[in-house]
Amino acid sequence: MISWTTYAMWLGLGLVIYYAVVVFFFKAKGSSILRIKRKAVEKKAVDDVLFKGKPTVQESNDVSTMAPVHSLVDELQALVNQAGKEKMEKDELSDRLKTLLNKYPGTKGSIYQNGITNLIEVIAEDQCGIHFSAEELSAMWDE
Structure with missing residues (x-):
């Protein structure tokens, strides 16, 4: 027991x-x-999308080029976020993005151009469900 x-x-x-x-x-x-x-x-951080490769010491220390890039990134995010809320068409969003990129001519041809292009691709697809081809993205930089 x-x-x-x-x-x-x-x-x-x-x-x-x-x-x-x-x-x-x-x-x-x-x-x-x-x-x-x-x-x-x-979600992916903006810096991860922008800076896939590490910039050189000289490029990372150049504060005069970073300020416009930060302003451009902020405006891009606001524009694409608004476009997603308004359910904007692809052509209209492309035109507005092109106008915004032309507002910052110093970024064209800089080390940040590729990162900004990647950012546009990612946030447009995430916020609006719009996919841009590589040709469409490169055409946005043309004046």
Whole structure:
């Protein structure tokens, strides 16, 4: 016959082992599962899209070229966000983007042109569902 004390002791030991296994599994596997979910939810940062390659020391220290780039990026994001809300057509968005890019002539041909082009491609698809081809994106830089 098993006494209540023996039963409670074995039940307690079983629970300790069970929770030890659960905690060990959660630490090892659960945290990696949570990290995968967080990564899927997070969007690409603007800097990741803009600066795929690292600029040289001279280029990264040139503050006079960075200020217009930041202004351009802010205006691009605002324009595309507004276009997404208004469900703007592709042609109209392309014309407005071209006008905005012409407002910042110093960025054409700079080290930032490729990054800005990539940014336009990503945010237009994300915010508006509009996909621009490589030819359409390069045509936006032409005056």
